[in-house]
Amino acid sequence: MRWTTGWSYRRLADARPDAFLPALASSLNNLSNRLGELGRREEGLEAITEAVQIRRQLAQARPEVYREELRRSEEVQKLLEALRDQQ
Numbered sequence: 303m304r305w306t307t308g309w310s311y312r313r314l315a316d317a318r319p320d321a322f323l324p325a326l327a328s329s330l331n332n333l334s335n336r337l338g339e340l341g342r343r344e345e346g347l348e349a350i351t352e353a354v355q356i357r358r359q360l361a362q363a364r365p366e367v368y369r370e371e372l373r374r375s376e377e378v379q380k381l382l383e384a385l386r387d388q389q
Contacts, residue, residue, distance in 0.1 A: 324368070327356040331375050338382060347382040354379050 311329050314322035330353035337346035354375045361368040 323356055323360060327353045334378060343382055343385050350375060350379045350382060
């Protein structure tokens with residue numbers, strides 16, 4: 303699913319991934335949090351899954367910079383997966 307929230311960052315990340323992929327991952331992470339708060343957990347899970355994929359890629363290239371952000375996003379992803387599995 304593509305959200306309008308990340309649309310601008312997606313276009314920028316396509317053009318200049320080194321500069322804008324981190325911002326896209328942050329935007330998706332924040333979107334996931336907001337969707338979760340609204341009870342839209344499946345959509346939140348989609349957003350955080352994409353954020354985790356991006357942050358894994360970033361952490362492979364620069365672990366000292368992105369490892370902690372990846373860890374936090376993975377925690378959110380696990381939480382939303384657990385909530386989904388409880389339903």
